[in-house]
Amino acid sequence: MDIGYFLELLINGALTGLMYSLVALGIVLIYKSSGVPNLAQGAMVMISAYLIWVGVSLAGLPMIVALALAVVGMFLFGLLAERLLLRKMVGQPIIMIVMLTLGLEIFLRGLGPGLLGAAPKSLDLGIDLMPIIIGEVFINRAYLVGAVVAVVMIVLSLLFFRTRLGTKLRAVSDDHVSSWSVGISVERAIGISWGLAGASAVAAGALWGSVQGVDWTLSMLLFPAVAVVILGGLDSIYGVLVAGLIVGILGSVIPGYVDPIVGGGTRDVVTSLIILLTIIFRPHGMFGREDIERV
Amino acid sequence: MFYRLSGVHHTRYETARRIWPVPADRRMVYLVLALAVAAPLYMSDLYLTSYMLPWLIWSAAALSLTLLMGIAGQLHFGFAAVMAIGAYTSIHLTRAGVPLELALIGAGLVAAGIGCIFGAAALRVKGLYLVMATLAMQYLVDWTIINVPAISGGAQATLSTPSVTFLFVPLRGDTALYYGALLWAVIVTMLVLNIKRTSFGRALVAIRDKDFAAAVIGVNPFKYKLLAFFTSSFLGGVSGAVLAFCYYQAVTPEQFGFNVSIQLVAMVLVGGLGSVIGAYLGAGFVLLMPIVLTNVVAYMAIAGWLSVSSNLLAHIPLMVYGGLIVGFILFEPLGLAKIYDNVRKYFLVWPFRHTQS
Numbered sequence: 156m157d158i159g160y161f162l163e164l165l166i167n168g169a170l171t172g173l174m175y176s177l178v179a180l181g182i183v184l185i186y187k188s189s190g191v192p193n194l195a196q197g198a199m200v201m202i203s204a205y206l207i208w209v210g211v212s213l214a215g216l217p218m219i220v221a222l223a224l225a226v227v228g229m230f231l232f233g234l235l236a237e238r239l240l241l242r243k244m245v246g247q248p249i250i251m252i253v254m255l256t257l258g259l260e261i262f263l264r265g266l267g268p269g270l271l272g273a274a275p276k277s278l279d280l281g282i283d284l285m286p287i288i289i290g291e292v293f294i295n296r297a298y299l300v301g302a303v304v305a306v307v308m309i310v311l312s313l314l315f316f317r318t319r320l321g322t323k324l325r326a327v328s329d330d331h332v333s334s335w336s337v338g339i340s341v342e343r344a345i346g347i348s349w350g351l352a353g354a355s356a357v358a359a360g361a362l363w364g365s366v367q368g369v370d371w372t373l374s375m376l377l378f379p380a381v382a383v384v385i386l387g388g389l390d391s392i393y394g395v396l397v398a399g400l401i402v403g404i405l406g407s408v409i410p411g412y413v414d415p416i417v418g419g420g421t422r423d424v425v426t427s428l429i430i431l432l433t434i435i436f437r438p439h440g441m442f443g444r445e446d447i448e449r450v
Numbered sequence: 451m452f453y454r455l456s457g458v459h460h461t462r463y464e465t466a467r468r469i470w471p472v473p474a475d476r477r478m479v480y481l482v483l484a485l486a487v488a489a490p491l492y493m494s495d496l497y498l499t500s501y502m503l504p505w506l507i508w509s510a511a512a513l514s515l516t517l518l519m520g521i522a523g524q525l526h527f528g529f530a531a532v533m534a535i536g537a538y539t540s541i542h543l544t545r546a547g548v549p550l551e552l553a554l555i556g557a558g559l560v561a562a563g564i565g566c567i568f569g570a571a572a573l574r575v576k577g578l579y580l581v582m583a584t585l586a587m588q589y590l591v592d593w594t595i596i597n598v599p600a601i602s603g604g605a606q607a608t609l610s611t612p613s614v615t616f617l618f619v620p621l622r623g624d625t626a627l628y629y630g631a632l633l634w635a636v637i638v639t640m641l642v643l644n645i646k647r648t649s650f651g652r653a654l655v656a657i658r659d660k661d662f663a664a665a666v667i668g669v670n671p672f673k674y675k676l677l678a679f680f681t682s683s684f685l686g687g688v689s690g691a692v693l694a695f696c697y698y699q700a701v702t703p704e705q706f707g708f709n710v711s712i713q714l715v716a717m718v719l720v721g722g723l724g725s726v727i728g729a730y731l732g733a734g735f736v737l738l739m740p741i742v743l744t745n746v747v748a749y750m751a752i753a754g755w756l757s758v759s760s761n762l763l764a765h766i767p768l769m770v771y772g773g774l775i776v777g778f779i780l781f782e783p784l785g786l787a788k789i790y791d792n793v794r795k796y797f798l799v800w801p802f803r804h805t806q807s
Binding site for chain 1: 723
């Protein structure tokens with residue numbers, strides 16, 4: 156067994172996994188506060204990548220301004236999505252909510268490429284394309300930057316939950332009615348969590364857009380992100396970090412050895428198996444809170 | 451004239467328990483059936499094969515799914531995989547020389563067997579987790595079909611259906627294919643309508659409403675959840691086989707991908723969960739609405755009222771489809787079946803609205 160090959164798969168897998176957790180962070184933020192599984196997060200990542208591309212390439216803004224504008228735009232988008240769509244769904248069965256977010260995902264997947272053209276667009280963050288070479292291991296710089304940003308974002312959101320607003324969000328995630336009774340505006344808290352998910356989608360959109368180009372395939376990130384969220388626990392931010400690493404490493408190392416034998420596509424199989432096994436053996440994930448059903 | 455409930459007094463249980471207790475409904479069903487049977491006489495081949503035929507088969511598939519999602523309350527986001535299993539099984543069986551009648555049953559049984567594995571997840575989790583589990587299984591089935599050459603005939607291969615006869619009629623030509631699809635749609639419809647009024651159907655409804663409560667009153671959730679998956683997957687498998695033989699005639703794995711699963715769920719939801727007529731309306735709406743609206747926009751663009759780039763035009767079906775799902779869930783969560791029901795109730799007693807039952 157070639158140790159260099161293994162290490163390369165391991166390290167690049169871990170870095171990709173951390174970038175998956177950047178996508179997954181948005182899902183967790185929303186689920187934690189409102190119990191809504193946001194399956195439109197993949198499309199939100201795609202839309203924010205398009206926004207950045209519009210800012211940089213069409214409007215000719217510097218990257219940092221385009222990023223800031225995209226963050227503002229996606230924050231507003233999140234607020235609007237919550238206000239116009241999800242608020243009406245309170246108390247509806249879960250299938251309605253799942254399909255609503257999926258419908259939103261499909262709609263956005265048509266809207267972005269429809270308005271801006273379906274051909275992939277490149278997004279240059281100014282990251283050097285030369286890989287870092289340590290011994291025999293090649294490390295992709297874009298993935299490294301992505302992983303660092305992901306860790307920073309996750310740590311920031313952990314710190315955010317220590318602030319006054321974050322404490323309110325934690326209260327809301329515990330119990331809606333009790334939060335109301337102590338004067339926390341549950342609607343606003345959920346709206347803010349959607350806005351934050353939109354903002355985290357911008358980070359994911361910028362990094363993934365620079366790695367694989369901006370087109371509709373960015374919304375396919377939903378699937379690994381869902382695996383990360385399920386494995387880590389739907390309402391755990393630590394979980395996103397750990398599960399991102401696991402999903403990324405397994406999704407890189409196993410295909411690295413098995414793909415040549417069975418002829419490709421094992422990454423989706425690994426992701427599916429992670430989802431399936433987690434649900435069968437520990438539905439609430441590694442760090443999630445166990446659902447207690449009252450009869 | 452329109453007071454169609456007049457004179458309808460059920461004095462015996464048998465009449466009250468009929469599938470369509472109101473004679474006016476019954477007459478309408480006969481009329482629709484007659485129109486459907488006579489369709490080859492008055493429809494052009496194009497409409498028959500590219501609109502009616504897929505509509506009927508997708509309705510049958512949506513009906514099988516609504517049995518599971520609407521009546522038994524088990525969410526299933528991998529139904530296209532079940533249909534794929536049915537389609538591939540039937541093709542391989544007929545290629546091996548098994549007559550189509552038996553191959554269809556075999557396809558149903560294999561799909562039902564594997565569908566029960568999907569159901570095994572339902573025994574442990576429900577709601578969102580069941581959605582994710584079935585979704586993951588969809589990917590696994592897709593991958594298996596694509597990567598096992600014995601099933602798909604090699605990667606990127608299409609597997610064409612052999613020419614077959616069904617009940618001594620060669621399944622060739624538009625009319626024969628159409629009648630095959632119609633026959634299957636009628637069978638599934640009658641089956642689901644009858645399941646809804648048997649003890650089996652009522653047990654499923656009890657499971658849907660609260661499985662613990664159902665267990666307390668003596669409905670075994672283990673048994674009935676698996677039975678629901680078995681029945682629905684059987685019907686879905688045969689629908690997949692009918693789809694392969696009557697419509698596609700050459701199947702590839704992409705025809706049964708994840709997006710198709712979402713489309714099936716959308717049909718069920720847009721039509722109305724658990725409603726039989728809703729499955730027909732939903733399938734028609736989800737299949738036809740994007741095409742119709744794109745044609746309208748294209749027509750307006752040609753007439754010069756709108757300027758639409760060809761790229762945007764290509765993405766309009768996707769946007770309409772997504773918007774349709776969002777719109778129905780927001781404004782009419784009970785779907786087209788509820789709209790139909792409102793209209794029907796209005797006209798049932800029209801013009802004497804005060805007598806509304």
